[in-house]
Amino acid sequence: MFExxxxxxxxxxxxxxxxxxxxxxxxxxxxxxxxxxxxKHIKMMEIPDNLAYFDKDTEYIIICRSGGRSYNVCAxxxxxxxxxxxxxxxxxxxxxxxx
Numbered sequence: 286m287f288e289x290x291x292x293x294x295x296x297x298x299x300x301x302x303x304x305x306x307x308x309x310x311x312x313x314x315x316x317x318x319x320x321x322x323x324x325k326h327i328k329m330m331e332i333p334d335n336l337a338y339f340d341k342d343t344e345y346i347i348i349c350r351s352g353g354r355s356y357n358v359c360a361x362x363x364x365x366x367x368x369x370x371x372x373x374x375x376x377x378x379x380x381x382x383x384x
Contacts (some may be wrong), residue, residue, distance in 0.1 A: 287363045288370045290346060295372055296381040297321070309348045310358050311376070319376075319383035321348065329354050332361065344368040351375040 290298075299321070300307060308315055316326050325337050329349070339345065343369065349355040353376040359381035360371040 286309050287359045287368075289373045290370050292372060292374050292378040293379065295321075295346060296379075299381065302324055306343055306345045307348060307356075308345050308358075309376075310354055321376075321379065322382055322384040324348060330357055332358055333337055336365065339367050341366055341368070344372045345372065348372045349375050351377050 295305075304321065307321055309320050309324040310324050310327055311326075320326065325338070326381070327338065329359065339362065344367040347355040347358045347362070347369055349358075349372075352371065352373045355375060356371050359371040362369045
């Protein structure tokens with residue numbers, strides 16, 4: 286299985302200056318409303334075609350609107366041997382900085 290992180294835990298890590306790899310899997314129209322500044326946007330359905338982006342020695346925090354799609358992406362990437370953490374609550378619960 287894989288770990289989960291709350292939006293508050295993630296916000297605290299970013300405020301503490303931790304270097305984290307964030308991947309936002311929402312659709313284009315969803316990210317148009319704002320993303321966490323350091324996040325990389327790869328739509329959920331494009332994850333299988335973008336596995337070259339991921340490194341098996343790096344841990345990735347996967348983000349979506351509410352936590353459901355990111356959970357599914359985490360399950361998929363975990364099965365492929367990648368280290369992933371699901372952000373529970375998604376961007377609906379995010380209170381931190383956005384770009």
